[in-house]
Amino acid sequence: MRAYDTEIISVGTELLLGHVTNTDARDVSEMLSKIGINVKYHTVVGDNPQRLRQCVEIAKGRADILITTGGLGPTCDDLTKQILAEAFGLPLVPVQAELDTMYDYIKGGKQLTPNNFSQALLPEGSTVFHNLWGTAPGCAFEKDGKTVLMFPGPPKECCPMMEAYGIPYLKRLSDEQIVSHSVRVFGMGESAVDDLFRDEMNVMTNPTMAPYAKECDCLLQVTAKAHSEAEAEAMIRPVMEHVRERLGEVVYGVDVECIEEAVLPLMKERGLTFAAAESCTGGDIGSRFTEIPGASAVYLGGAVTYTNEVKARVLGIDPALIEEKGAVSYEVAKAMAEGVRALTGADIGLGVTGLAGPDGDGVHEVGTVFISMAVEGRTYVRETHMGAWRTRSFIRRMAGNHAFDMMRRWLTDLPVE
């Protein structure tokens, strides 16, 4: 099986100034990994001929496939085609079909600038990738044992062109398929997951496993290569079973992006609804859940009760209780979950109250959060201490993860608190 090492070269000073993020490299990489092509390097270089030339020389020396993004547009600092053509000793020649498109463009009433014409120039012998999403065409050629593909920089052009032209063009080079699944974990850290599987990982070659930390949870990625997708899936299956068994109840899902994505189908299956009473999360639980299409079948809404008065007015919590126990307390968290459940008529009521910082309340340490869930006549409460060094954003997100984790555990008959 021949491995095709690939380098993605993204051209654009705006990337080096930090004005835009290099999502092209990510998206192109993701597409390539799915067809078994290994991306070994990403390089970003500015709109500078000399430096781009050097980067292309380095890439020629270490990669079989060179993919460029950016630097094909009509402005004067777009130079990718010129440098690549020169590096492979190819002249730039006008492509009639692309010139025709340019003339159509004029007829369309838009003004064609002189340098629009330069867009119709491509390295001799190239396969032309006509741009249906913008104006500058992309192209591909093979020379000196290397395969070169060029795409425009704007993600709305680069990604569909890579999908429509690049992937089919490259697929014939690859005789292997990669299949990868991620096992998502909440309640065990990346380094504990690493420890658990380190001995195995050290001796695995195909399939492989690798743990990754996400903001407030982690995942174990399991990957196999084979001649067909079915074969790769068959290789992965026993590993997945083993991993899930060994990790046990901290696994919240496979190939999902976040814990709320795992909760939605569990709720739907049972035909249940929930509502949330949010204090320190300020609406983030609702916002996160409703970011998922179809959330309305499950999430009714709720209350954001950022002040004590609103906790009392909207959720009907006894002000004397808040006074006695404090807004950040087991009792108030419990009353919030119960209150929002009664208010909305949801099957499950969630409550979150805590200190997200940076300022404290003089009683609790920042990072102290009570998360509650009222369901079927019982209210569960988790008390968490995330640590005062945590950011406001981390504490809020982690509080939401706990709330969704409590739902997930209850829905799958696991201990909740």
Place this chain on the structure above:
Amino acid sequence: MRAYDTEIISVGTELLLGHVTNTDARDVSEMLSKIGINVKYHTVVGDNPQRLRQCVEIAKGRADILITTGGLGPTCDDLTKQILAEAFGLPLVPVQAELDTMYDYIKGGKQLTPNNFSQALLPEGSTVFHNLWGTAPGCAFEKDGKTVLMFPGPPKECCPMMEAYGIPYLKRLSDEQIVSHSVRVFGMGESAVDDLFRDEMNVMTNPTMAPYAKECDCLLQVTAKAHSEAEAEAMIRPVMEHVRERLGEVVYGVDVECIEEAVLPLMKERGLTFAAAESCTGGDIGSRFTEIPGASAVYLGGAVTYTNEVKARVLGIDPALIEEKGAVSYEVAKAMAEGVRALTGADIGLGVTGLAGPDGDGVHEVGTVFISMAVEGRTYVRETHMGAWRTRSFIRRMAGNHAFDMMRRWLTDLPVE
């Protein structure tokens, strides 16, 4: 003035697989460009010692400052420190203060794994960057005429560490100061801003101006270089005045990250409070506002009313009105703002109801959103049609921007609707 060419090397196979986006390179680049340090290359390489070694050698040959992100964590594939130390002929030595932190960590009740210890090993003579946002420390050293800085990969650790340690460390290398201000705009697109200033921009050299699109608004960045910050500020001042005057009321702030950040101080100054009734935004307005420390002085909370029943039960909206006009309507938006204002006792009540998609309601096009604001006996409503091709996430965010923009306009005596 010596130029310090910089290369950012990001280490992590997950970047090459397209599982994560290299936001570290963008964020670090943005911070560096503000202090006059030129980033010339970004490189991404996997968790592979040989390839990382080669990338470090290339970087040594073409850059003065090497900044690495990633590969400092406790798992077995984290190797950045080892390779960099080796490339510069430095041994790794244990740092007592970092070991102490690890022991404290144990006392905190968490389990310390053997490979946590390796995190306390750093290249000899390094300046240690203690990690207040995670566990793996970063560091910096100077050797062979090069300056090397290393940061952990998770963005929530990399960015604050770069800001707290990296920027002050590097600032002393640069003898020019760059001062840059961003004029934030809502209600005029990037290309309209570009058109407005294009003739001026074409002939400006120092200061310079450049427009940038953000997800749901845009900005004009004005930048000047000089030997001192005061000098650069003096150069920028008349440009800023001119820009603000020419853009007029679409300017919502200078050097703020988002429109809600501009609203908070305006509300505080007047001692006003607000509450929000959110339907299609699902809590995102509250979540965004409470992401800002100090939000509790202004934001009381509100209701997430994702279903018609909850709109009626929590906000007291007449079910017959919802039935007659539809949940996505001028009338219901108006009733939501008024309802949440009455419910919470806030000075300003906001309401948002609309279709974020991907599914429609058979009546309105996806992207139709009504945003309302009840204040001082009057209720303002904006009807927006963002376009059915917009993503759910865009529509929700844009709806929130409109709500905050209505507040900003009312607070600064501009027309609201």
